[in-house]
Every structure is written in C-alpha cells, then in structure tokens.
Amino acid sequence: MNQSRISNLRQKLIDKGFDAILIVKPENQYYLCGFDGEGFLVIGKERNIVFTDFRYVEEAKSKTTGVEIVELKYNISPYEKFAQELISMGVKKIAVEGHYLTLKSYEEMKNFFNGIEIVSTENLVEELRTVKDETELDFIKQAQSITDKTFSHILGYIRPGVSENDIALEIEYFVKKSGADGLAFPTIIASGPRSSLPHGKPTARKLEAGDFLTIDFGAKFNHYCSDMTRTVFLGKLDKEKERMYNIVLDAQKRALEYIKAGVSCKEVDTIAREFIEKKGFGKNFGHSLGHGVGLEVHEGPRLSQKGDGCLLPGMVVTVEPGIYVEGFGGVRIEDLVIVTDDGCINLTQSPKDIICL
Numbered sequence: 472m473n474q475s476r477i478s479n480l481r482q483k484l485i486d487k488g489f490d491a492i493l494i495v496k497p498e499n500q501y502y503l504c505g506f507d508g509e510g511f512l513v514i515g516k517e518r519n520i521v522f523t524d525f526r527y528v529e530e531a532k533s534k535t536t537g538v539e540i541v542e543l544k545y546n547i548s549p550y551e552k553f554a555q556e557l558i559s560m561g562v563k564k565i566a567v568e569g570h571y572l573t574l575k576s577y578e579e580m581k582n583f584f585n586g587i588e589i590v591s592t593e594n595l596v597e598e599l600r601t602v603k604d605e606t607e608l609d610f611i612k613q614a615q616s617i618t619d620k621t622f623s624h625i626l627g628y629i630r631p632g633v634s635e636n637d638i639a640l641e642i643e644y645f646v647k648k649s650g651a652d653g654l655a656f657p658t659i660i661a662s663g664p665r666s667s668l669p670h671g672k673p674t675a676r677k678l679e680a681g682d683f684l685t686i687d688f689g690a691k692f693n694h695y696c697s698d699m700t701r702t703v704f705l706g707k708l709d710k711e712k713e714r715m716y717n718i719v720l721d722a723q724k725r726a727l728e729y730i731k732a733g734v735s736c737k738e739v740d741t742i743a744r745e746f747i748e749k750k751g752f753g754k755n756f757g758h759s760l761g762h763g764v765g766l767e768v769h770e771g772p773r774l775s776q777k778g779d780g781c782l783l784p785g786m787v788v789t790v791e792p793g794i795y796v797e798g799f800g801g802v803r804i805e806d807l808v809i810v811t812d813d814g815c816i817n818l819t820q821s822p823k824d825i826i827c828l
C-alpha cells in the first residue's frame with residue numbers, strides 16, 4: 472500500500488523533472504512510509520531514506536515500509552548527511568516542501584547542497600492524500616463513529632449550570648476512553664451569545680436556559696481524523712433561533728444532495744451560500760462550506776469560492792454551513808461524507824433535527 476503511494480509520488484517527481492524530494496511535513500512522512508517519529512524523508516528515483524536520530528531508530532525500523540533508515544549523529548548537520556547520500560544517489564535537482572520547510576532550514580541546506588538545485592514545491596503529497604484508499608476510509612469511519620458515540624453521551628451531560636470547560640473535558644475523556652488516539656483538534660464549545668463565534672474556545676461560562684450551544688469536535692483514530700459540529704438548544708426554543716437553525720439545515724441538505732464525483736468544489740459551496748444569501752443571512756456565513764479530512768483535520772480539497780478542481784470518488788469532505796449573528800447567537804451543522812460516483816456516503820450518524828435539552 473505504501474509502495475503504491477511512493478510510486479505515485481515518484482511519477483509526479485519524474486513528470487516535473489526532479490530526482491528526489493525532501494519531505495519534512497510529519498503527516499506526509501507518515502502517509503508515505505509509516506514513520507511517525509521526528510526526522511526527514513527523502514524519496515529518490517531508486518532509494519527512499521528516513522533520516523532520524525537515536526531516539527526513533529528502533530521504532531522506525533519496525534514501523535516503516537519501503538524505506539532505509541539512516542541514523543543522524545549529533546556531531547554532524549543533518550543537511551550535511553543528506554548531501555552525502557544525495558550525491559551518492561546522483562541527485563542534481565531536489566524538490567522541497569516550500570509550504571513547510573523553514574527559512575532557517577533552507578539556509579542551512581544551501582550551505583551543504585553544492586551542485587544540487589533546490590526547488591520549492593507545494594502540496595505534491597497533499598494532492599495524493601485527497602483521495603483515500605479503503606484502509607484510510609475505514610480509520611476515518613471509526614473516528615467518526617467514536618465522535619457520534621461521544622455526542623450521544625454528551626447530550627446526557629448538558630444542562631444549565633454546566634460550564635463550557637466541563638463539556639470540553641467530558642468530551643475529551645469519553646473520546647479517549649472509546650479507543651481513539653485522542654482529539655482530532657481542540658474542541659470548540661460556544662454557548663449563548665458566544666455561539667456567534669465560529670471558533671469559540673471553551674470558557675468557564677455556565678450554560679443557561681435559552682442558549683444555543685455549538686459543539687465542534689472530532690476524534691483521531693489510527694492517525695485519521697473526524698470532524699463534526701452540532702448546535703443544540705437549551706430550554707424553550709424561540710422562533711427566530713428556530714428559523715436560523717432550519718435555514719442552516721436546509722442549506723446543508725442542498726449541498727449534500729449536490730455532492731458527487733465530477734462536480735466542482737466551488738459549485739458545492741455556491742449551492743449552500745446562495746441559499747443562505749436568499750434567506751437574508753449572506754453576510755453571516757463568512758467561512759467556507761467545507762474541507763477535506765484525513766491525517767489532518769483540515770486538508771484538501773477546499774469547498775469554497777477559492778476551491779479549484781472537482782470532487783473525485785474517495786475524497787472525504789465536511790459540509791458545514793453556518794449563520795453567526797453577533798450578540799445573538801450562531802448555528803453550524805457539520806457532517807463528514809465520502810464522495811462517490813453518484814453521490815456521497817454520510818459518515819455522520821448524529822441527529823440533525825433541532826435538539827432542545
């Protein structure tokens with residue numbers, strides 16, 4: 472499996488005229504060879520090497536496939552070591568991850584890479600990662616299933632007087648107890664007037680009757696993330712809040728119905744956005760409709776007005792319209808779906824009809 476990932480990347484390198492690529496981004500290293508320590512990965516035309524130090528050598532040997540392990544010693548710059556290997560591999564032109572390599576590393580690299588041309592590239596591995604294979608889909612499904620289980624648990628915990636921090640803590644405990652590696656990202660909890668903050672961090676605020684409560688969280692299972700948002704209501708629902716909720720839900724349903732392989736990423740965003748605009752809340756939906764999810768909670772493709780390209784079967788994306796009214800409250804509903812040839816498979820099982828607690 473990793474071998475086909477490496478050979479897909481190699482083909483891209485050959486097409487672009489590179490002899491090798493230096494991978495520094497951890498998720499890309501893990502994706503290509505299973506290495507999850509600290510180090511560097513070089514993919515060449517014939518050899519692939521993980522460079523790491525004593526702390527990770529043993530683990531790297533047992534966990535990786537398709538790569539040699541070279542130990543980095545403290546008395547030599549890693550870039551000097553790479554240069555020695557690259558020269559022996561006959562590398563003349565190497566790609567680096569320009570969106571991830573620091574300027575300091577680049578300066579150091581230049582000192583040792585005499586006669587090797589260094590070219591900045593972006594997202595070569597991330598592009599491969601947008602389409603998931605069966606193993607990846609299975610891990611994402613399990614991550615989302617833990618997320619759904621946690622949501623149903625947390626509904627029994629939410630009541631006036633409980634703080635946002637309490638809820639966040641209970642979510643994290645339950646997610647880990649359920650077999651996840653941990654959270655996919657720090658949980659977003661925004662209640663009452665704070666629910667108009669699209670990415671509100673939990674605070675000591677205690678819930679009150681009449682609050683909207685937005686909970687956005689996910690689990691990580693075997694390195695793969697899930698992502699879900701639900702907005703619930705405390706007490707007797709008022710008409711304006713119910714109307715807001717139903718507009719968001721309708722916008723999401725429209726986008727979900729539209730999704731299938733071949734449609735443009737930008738169009739999916741437009742479907743939801745135009746609906747919300749028509750209902751008078753255009754300026755209150757200030758973020759994009761969705762994003763890819765995998766080893767990172769935010770990855771390609773982007774479902775936004777800036778998104779380019781089309782959806783492909785096996786992509787995993789969120790669909791998460793929202794309306795946020797300053798000082799009043801906000802609603803977001805987010806599901807996670809797998810794109811298929813004729814539609815999508817919704818992995819999110821948690822209920823979406825308005826929940827009043």
Ligand SMILES: [Mn+2]
Pocket residue numbers: 698699789791805
């Ligand atoms: Mn999301």
